[in-house]
Amino acid sequence: MNRRVVIAILALLVFGVVRMPFEAHLEKEHKAAYFHGANLDLSLREKIGQMGFLAALSGFRALVADFLWIHAHAFWERTEWGGMKVDFDAVTALQPRCLLFWSQAAWHMAFNASVAALEDPKQPREALRIKAQREYWKLGEDYLLRGIANNPDVYNLYGDLAFLYREKFKDHCKASEMFAKSAKFPDSPVYTHRFVLYELAQCPGHEREAYEGLLKLYKVGESERLPTLLKHLGELQEKLNVPADQKVYIPPAANP
Amino acid sequence: MTATPTATQHKAFSLARISAIASNTLLELIRLKVFYFMLLFALLIIGSSFFTSKFTFQEQFQVLKDVSLGAMSIFTWLLAVLATAMLLPKDIEDRTLYTILAKPVPRFEYLLGKFIGVLLLLFIAISLMSAVFVVVLYTREQDAIANAARYVPDNAYSDQVKSIHAACFNSNLVPGIAIIYLKSALCAALTLLLSTFASSWIFTIITSVVVYLIGHIQPIARQAYLDSATTSHLTKVFLAVVALIIPDLTSLSLVDDIVVGNAIPMLIFVKTAGLGVTYICVYFFVGYLVFSGKEL
Numbered sequence: 001m002n003r004r005v006v007i008a009i010l011a012l013l014v015f016g017v018v019r020m021p022f023e024a025h026l027e028k029e030h031k032a033a034y035f036h037g038a039n040l041d042l043s044l045r046e047k048i049g050q051m052g053f054l055a056a057l058s059g060f061r062a063l064v065a066d067f068l069w070i071h072a073h074a075f076w077e078r079t080e081w082g083g084m085k086v087d088f089d090a091v092t093a094l095q096p097r098c099l100l101f102w103s104q105a106a107w108h109m110a111f112n113a114s115v116a117a118l119e120d121p122k123q124p125r126e127a128l129r130i131k132a133q134r135e136y137w138k139l140g141e142d143y144l145l146r147g148i149a150n151n152p153d154v155y156n157l158y159g160d161l162a163f164l165y166r167e168k169f170k171d172h173c174k175a176s177e178m179f180a181k182s183a184k185f186p187d188s189p190v191y192t193h194r195f196v197l198y199e200l201a202q203c204p205g206h207e208r209e210a211y212e213g214l215l216k217l218y219k220v221g222e223s224e225r226l227p228t229l230l231k232h233l234g235e236l237q238e239k240l241n242v243p244a245d246q247k248v249y250i251p252p253a254a255n256p
Numbered sequence: 257m258t259a260t261p262t263a264t265q266h267k268a269f270s271l272a273r274i275s276a277i278a279s280n281t282l283l284e285l286i287r288l289k290v291f292y293f294m295l296l297f298a299l300l301i302i303g304s305s306f307f308t309s310k311f312t313f314q315e316q317f318q319v320l321k322d323v324s325l326g327a328m329s330i331f332t333w334l335l336a337v338l339a340t341a342m343l344l345p346k347d348i349e350d351r352t353l354y355t356i357l358a359k360p361v362p363r364f365e366y367l368l369g370k371f372i373g374v375l376l377l378l379f380i381a382i383s384l385m386s387a388v389f390v391v392v393l394y395t396r397e398q399d400a401i402a403n404a405a406r407y408v409p410d411n412a413y414s415d416q417v418k419s420i421h422a423a424c425f426n427s428n429l430v431p432g433i434a435i436i437y438l439k440s441a442l443c444a445a446l447t448l449l450l451s452t453f454a455s456s457w458i459f460t461i462i463t464s465v466v467v468y469l470i471g472h473i474q475p476i477a478r479q480a481y482l483d484s485a486t487t488s489h490l491t492k493v494f495l496a497v498v499a500l501i502i503p504d505l506t507s508l509s510l511v512d513d514i515v516v517g518n519a520i521p522m523l524i525f526v527k528t529a530g531l532g533v534t535y536i537c538v539y540f541f542v543g544y545l546v547f548s549g550k551e552l
Contacts (some may be wrong), residue, residue: 004549005453008542014478015538020478023504026531027475029524035513049501058472059509062516066319073311098516118545159511224408 034232035097037150047090056094065094069101081113087137092143099156102147110140111165137168155185161193162199172202194229201232211236218248273361281373285339290377292386293331298388300327301361317423320396322388322514325432329447332382332440333468340447341420341460343370344547359471367448371540373443382437383517383526384447390425397424431525432514438532439508443468445536446503449543452550471505474498508532 030036045053048064056064072087088105095101114136118163123129144161160204162178165171176199183192194217200210214233217224234250236242273451304323308316347370349352356366397420404416447464454460481495507528514520520528 002546002549008546011538011542011545013500015542019504020482020499021533022531023507024478024482026507026524026527027504029527030507030510033524034518035510035520037513052470053331058469059329059505059512060326062322062512064321069315070308071318095516096510097513097518098318100318100516104315121498191356 011192030220034097034151034153039093039096044090044093047086048094061094065091065098065101068094076108076112077117081109081116084108084113088143092146096147096150099147099151099154102143102151102157103160104165106140106143106147106160109139109143110168114140114168137164140164140168153238155182155188155192158182159188162195172199173204173206175199176203177207194224194226198228198232201236207236207239211242215248268362272482274365274372277356277361277366277369278372281343281370282376285373285377290335290339291381293335294388295379297327297331297385298392302390313396313403313420314423316396316400317393320393321429322548324385324392325436325511327381327427328389328433329436329439331385332378333443335381336374336378336440336444337447337461337464337468339452340371340374340375340444341464342456343374343552344451345449345457345460348552349507357552364544367544367547368426368540371444371448374448375441378437378444379415379442382433382440386433387420387545391425393425397421399502400424414446426517428517428519431520432511435508435510435514435525435532436526438529439505442503442505442508442532442535445543449473449539449546454545467502468505469505470498472509474502474504475506476500478504503535 027036038056040053040056044056047067048056052064052067055061068087068091072084073089075081075083075087075138088101088108091101092105093099114133117123117132117136120128120129120132123132141161141164144157144164147157148161159182160177162175162182165175165178176196179192179196179199182188183196197210197213197217200206201214203210211233214229214236217229218233230250233248237250299321301324304319308319311319344353347356353366357363400420401417404413404420408416443464446467447460450458450463450467451460454463477495478499481492481499487495508531510518510520510528
């Protein structure tokens with residue numbers, strides 16, 4: 001073999017030895033900054049096929065995820081919820097940092113598929129329809145919980161989960177907890193801190209805490225004295241038997 | 257008696273010679289009508305944006321950005337591999353190489369000029385694709401805002417416009433595009449290195465594609481090698497060879513996460529770009545080492 005070729009191979013090996021610890025360290029930094037979070041395992045390969053898996057491995061994860069998202073949309077048009085779920089699982093595994101995918105997958109399962117299950121004309125037994133409906137809610141919850149595990153640094157999915165607990169599970173305690181987590185982020189929507197207290201006001205055992213919070217907001221001024229806040233404050237004043245001299249005036253329109 | 261100054265002093269290293277070779281290389285590549293792929297790129301992203309018109313604007317922008325940046329990655333990679341793999345064999349076939357090297361042009365300058373020509377081509381290609389991408393994205397954004405003005409109530413309009421802006425363009429896309437460029441330049445340097453070994457351009461292209469694919473699973477080999485307390489010696493040697501020879505291309509595959517809004521901290525960007533530039537320099541110099549001793 002040519003001497004220069006041998007030197008070239010040795011140079012590549014030396015470069016490899018030098019860069020290996022740097023690359024291992026950089027990979028850790030990338031992961032800490034939420035890069036390379038996709039879980040490309042064998043179960044995913046079964047879902048997306050050999051070519052899709054190869055494309056995902058070759059740095060084209062986003063394209064494969066989009067293709068599957070469009071595919072899932074076709075399932076939605078045919079109301080094939082099972083097919084949608086398979087695609088959503090693959091899409092969210094490929095792009096775990098895409099909030100849109102988690103949020104929409106959860107919404108389709110908890111809000112669309114659940115209603116379709118409850119009104120399923122092929123299932124005459126209401127108990128089974130309700131059971132199926134709850135299972136879809138749980139699927140929606142599962143997407144959001146997994147989405148939060150992959151995106152703990154943004155407010156959006158906490159808010160989505162809070163809405164799900166409020167609207168579907170009617171679990172106001174959990175809804176308040178999730179709104180509180182969402183409100184901790186400085187860029188969360190302005191209404192979130194109020195929603196924490198609205199939900200807490202309906203959480204058994206937390207009435208006093210909610211009342212004090214709502215009162216504090218009320219004292220901020222007109223900007224916080226919104227109809228829902230006044231409504232909850234009025235209800236809690238009655239429920240907690242607040243002395244008349246400590247009660248705030250609730251206009252009749254907001255009074256329960 | 258004094259010597260007549262008829263000829264200028266020959267310089268050992270001349271930027272003018274390198275730039276002459278680079279500009280000729282660029283011109284040759286452009287004459288190969290490689291920019292026809294731009295038409296395909298434009299059709300792809302405009303088509304994808306219309307294809308998703310029944311989706312929400314967030315989904316439309318997401319797909320548009322994914323498709324555009326994905327297409328940029330694919331096209332620049334293909335361009336880098338195909339253009340670089342042809343450089344040396346074509347010059348040998350046309351005898352241009354012998355004409356150039358018969359003149360007082362060092363092989364280093366020849367190779368550097370050729371490589372810079374490819375880098376310029378990649379730069380022009382990615383700039384054009386970025387321009388098309390920004391124009392289509394901007395047009396879709398204006399469409400979405402116009403729709404919001406028509407259908408969204410006045411009290412929610414400003415929030416909707418804010419959401420449209422947030423979903424449409426984020427400044428992280430710029431370092432993302434820069435990393436796509438670096439990755440394609442790395443692939444060009446790698447292909448140049450392979451072409452100095454190889455005897456045919458088909459071999460160069462196939463090997464480059466295989467290295468590209470393995471490069472994306474190289475971290476798995478590296479991790480297995482670093483954690484390999486129980487594996488056999490044979491496996492360990494194999495993993496070491498893969499980890500040491502093959503480049504880690506996942507470290508330059510950040511665009512899939514950037515496109516969904518992941519912010520890339522400046523320090524990480526600098527380290528990643530630094531790694532890419534180091535790869536390019538090392539592969540180029542190793543390629544030169546082989547090329548300088550090659551019998552032509």
